Amino acid sequence: MLSLPDTDLIQIAVVAFNQISPFHLSVPSVVFGEALQGEPVFALKVCSADNDLCLTTSAGYSLVLQYDLQPLKQAQIIIVPSWRNPNERPPEALLAALNKAYQRGATIVGLCLGAYVLAEAGLLTGRKATTHWAYADDFSVRYPEVQLNADILYVEYQGIMTSAGTAAGIDCCLQMLRQQLGADRANRVARRLVVPPHRQGGQRQYIDRPLPTNAQDNRLNALLAWVRSDLSAEYSIDYLANKALMSRRTFTRHFRAATGTTFGNWLLHQRLGLCQQLLERTDQPIESIASHAGFGSVVSMRQHFRQVFGVSPTVWRQTFRV
Incomplete structure (x- = not known):
């Protein structure tokens, strides 16, 4: 496999701590590390939030890490995959490091109960966020200044991302991967993980009957x-x-x-997903793609595309052309 120096890779720091859930820790590790087989893009470093590089896990075994919080000073993306106890204030050194990283332009991510850590750091004040639906009431009482929406899978707002629990963390990480590398490579990673390639962030966390039963x-x-x-x-x-x-x-x-979600919202995102694929994989003109994806006009496609992805279809093609 091609080996590149760390300076040529996107730096990602994942924050671990005593009594961390191995599943939550594995989510960013597998999405940004193992699943990109033969495609070195990220330098992922797992860092200890506690004063020890040997950490316990909730599964009864221990982890030996290589890094303290030092990598947070250079990381472009910092992920807090959960938190051990909503009633416990995270270490002050971690909170300070997150604030400094955000001020210099790093993307800060709180998966599941990691949103509590970001809230304690003051990073969610006045911002939109989500967390695990079972903790929504508690979170709202603790942090009334946060615009919490506990009905959705993940949300990105002003350089900060938060997600719901468990599998929603995978959705959130795949969304970040899509932003960094494009839909095609993100979809390939999703296929390797045998998960849906794209669940919309606005989709509900808790669905009573997600599978066909009649x-x-x-x-x-x-x-x-x-x-x-x-x-x-x-x-x-x-x-x-x-x-x-x-x-x-x-x-x-x-x-x-x-x-x-509603049919109209679902259909829009299906069409936008097709636009992404055609922009990345084909040389079709924008007009043809708009028609093939069911948009009434190029103007409509461009408006929706920019609203959802933050860039024009042309810029997306230039960035992620396979």
């Missing part, structure tokens, strides 16, 4: 696959409800229960 849901599942097969066509809720043998009200209810 004939109506099976029809809905097949219908969504059919829509994805031809995103250039126009679709109305009434037409799709009729095709699924449901009333409009039943279709709308089942769709939100299955996806956590």
